[in-house]
Amino acid sequence: MAQERTAAIVGVYEYPLRVAPGISAMEVKIESIAQALADAGLEWSDVDGLYDAGDGEAGGGLQLAAYLGINPTVIDTTQVGGSSYEFHAAHAVRDIAAGKCKVAVLSYGSTSASNRVAIGTGGRVSPAPNWQQNMESPYGSTLISNYAMVKQRHMHEYGTTTEQLAGISVATRKHAMRNPEAVKAMTDLQFVGVREITVEDVLESRIVADPLHLLECCMISDGGGAVVIASAEIARNCKKPPVWIIGSGEATKYLENNGDITTSAAAQSGPIAFQEAGINPSEIDIAMIYDSFSITVAVCLEDLGFCAKGEVGDYVANGRLAFDVKGTPALNTDGGGLSSNHPGMRGIFLLFEAARQLRGESTSQVEGAKLAVAHGNGGLLGGTHTGGTIILAKD
Amino acid sequence: MPNRPQPRFPEPNTEYFWEGCKEGELRYQVNDATGEVVFYPRMHDPKTGSRDLSWKVSKGEGTIYTFSVVRQNRMPNFIDLGAYSVAYIDLDEGFRIMSTIVGVDNPTEDISIGQRVRVEFEKQDEGEYPIPVFRPI
Numbered sequence A: 001m002a003q004e005r006t007a008a009i010v011g012v013y014e015y016p017l018r019v020a021p022g023i024s025a026m027e028v029k030i031e032s033i034a035q036a037l038a039d040a041g042l043e044w045s046d047v048d049g050l051y052d053a054g055d056g057e058a059g060g061g062l063q064l065a066a067y068l069g070i071n072p073t074v075i076d077t078t079q080v081g082g083s084s085y086e087f088h089a090a091h092a093v094r095d096i097a098a099g100k101c102k103v104a105v106l107s108y109g110s111t112s113a114s115n116r117v118a119i120g121t122g123g124r125v126s127p128a129p130n131w132q133q134n135m136e137s138p139y140g141s142t143l144i145s146n147y148a149m150v151k152q153r154h155m156h157e158y159g160t161t162t163e164q165l166a167g168i169s170v171a172t173r174k175h176a177m178r179n180p181e182a183v184k185a186m187t188d189l190q191f192v193g194v195r196e197i198t199v200e201d202v203l204e205s206r207i208v209a210d211p212l213h214l215l216e217c218c219m220i221s222d223g224g225g226a227v228v229i230a231s232a233e234i235a236r237n238c239k240k241p242p243v244w245i246i247g248s249g250e251a252t253k254y255l256e257n258n259g260d261i262t263t264s265a266a267a268q269s270g271p272i273a274f275q276e277a278g279i280n281p282s283e284i285d286i287a288m289i290y291d292s293f294s295i296t297v298a299v300c301l302e303d304l305g306f307c308a309k310g311e312v313g314d315y316v317a318n319g320r321l322a323f324d325v326k327g328t329p330a331l332n333t334d335g336g337g338l339s340s341n342h343p344g345m346r347g348i349f350l351l352f353e354a355a356r357q358l359r360g361e362s363t364s365q366v367e368g369a370k371l372a373v374a375h376g377n378g379g380l381l382g383g384t385h386t387g388g389t390i391i392l393a394k395d
Numbered sequence B: 001m002p003n004r005p006q007p008r009f010p011e012p013n014t015e016y017f018w019e020g021c022k023e024g025e026l027r028y029q030v031n032d033a034t035g036e037v038v039f040y041p042r043m044h045d046p047k048t049g050s051r052d053l054s055w056k057v058s059k060g061e062g063t064i065y066t067f068s069v070v071r072q073n074r075m076p077n078f079i080d081l082g083a084y085s086v087a088y089i090d091l092d093e094g095f096r097i098m099s100t101i102v103g104v105d106n107p108t109e110d111i112s113i114g115q116r117v118r119v120e121f122e123k124q125d126e127g128e129y130p131i132p133v134f135r136p137i
Helices: A025-040 A064-068 A084-097 A131-139 A143-158 A162-177 A180-188 A199-204 A266-277 A294-304 A312-319 A347-359 B015-022
Strands: A007-014 A049-051 A074-076 A103-111 A207-209 A222-231 A243-253 A286-289 A371-379 A385-394 B027-031 B053-057 B061-070 B084-091 B096-099 B116-122 B131-136
Touching: A007 A025, A007 A084, A007 A347, A025 A064, A025 A103, A025 A222, A049 A064, A049 A084, A074 A084, A084 A103, A084 A222, A084 A243, A084 A347, A084 A371, A084 A385, A103 A347, A131 B096, A143 A207, A143 A294, A143 B061, A143 B084, A162 A180, A162 A199, A162 A294, A162 A312, A207 B061, A222 A347, A243 A266, A243 A347, A266 A294, A266 A371, A266 A385, A286 A294, A286 A347, A294 A312, A294 A371, A294 A385, A347 A371, A347 A385, B015 B027, B015 B053, B096 B131
Parallel strands: A049 A074, A049 A103, A286 A371
Antiparallel strands: A007 A222, A007 A243, A103 A222, A243 A385, A371 A385, B027 B053, B061 B084, B061 B116, B084 B096, B116 B131
């Protein structure tokens, strides 16, 4: 392979709790940064690049460095929803390649579960009047109904069925049951039946917004974590083997007259990332795809090129993307947002599990895994959203 | 009468659209140079950046592009509404609008993609702006 290896993930830490009453988002971030640096064998004072999506009580570009007590040479506060961390990783690699920093830290902390934030079914009202909201707020479109409209159109256009897409939930839950932190998450969040699920379970679960069933929807948890990305020189001397970032792509998509709602921003970000990495989707061992909902995974798999548009139903049916099925990439092997961790912006967790797989540390380890993709989707699929694609390679 | 959230002003992009709703008109913009339809209302044509736009009035008929039936919304305006539809409608003039489908007994059974619909302006309990909604033709 001829890709550039200029920067790598050298440290990761996923905050273990998904229900953490009394813990602040900043506590989650600080604990996670310290642990991710320890994972890498680096020091607090080594950090010279700060990437932050503005979460937490003292987050953002102005406050966070002061609170941490570091003097970064790069501050990047890109906030594009749940895919912010794929954008951050892409920017960190570029900044490291340009010599602007050597040790980049991305962190996330959230208390969505303890604060009872109704991410999927609450209203979304901006403080000031806004052109888009003025056109949409009268209709009570929830976050979930945006995704549901994508699924409805996909089913109409391609004959995709809930039974097929349930394969995503089934495979993901299988992985979650092997991950003790995911099991604890589902237990603490009082899931009905902390066990493997079947296609029938998904079909029989209640509908939240037609045609999306409850077991096609992610959880709302507390949590967070941190990632350390370092230059090649530093990465080679860290505690664990480096996980190289070999390609990245960024995109946005929004409502357009005569637009195709079943195609996401991944259709732009994916090809850019794969081209830079010099590999094809068929070579990917681990597919970490933002699973806010089953349909998010489905549409992004198509757009990233794992299968043709309209063919994802067969591609994911019957749990084909489980870690122990040969010949297909393993999907969301940590248990995903559906069954392990989703405090609102899941993008950072995609990087954690991709790194764990390529280090051989996953609870659903794919033997010999060499290449992974992490694709984050931020905002509202079907409406205004972003796509961030990161391709990762084992050392 | 329903009590949907009202548009809020000042908001220069959408104000003329909403004034139109008071007149029973579904207004949209076109680029004077290219004739391209511009919607949602905006200060510029997103394809070219041109700010030379004119307003037109739609005939108000179109086709359902996709929809969902919302079973759960914690917003006070919707919490007691029961299941209701949210849809994208492709107007015959070539623009797509988010709205809801009214005049159906059971939104999960009686709405389908491709269905023909016509706009009407739904008076609200509170607030001066009627809301454009669509009814199957």
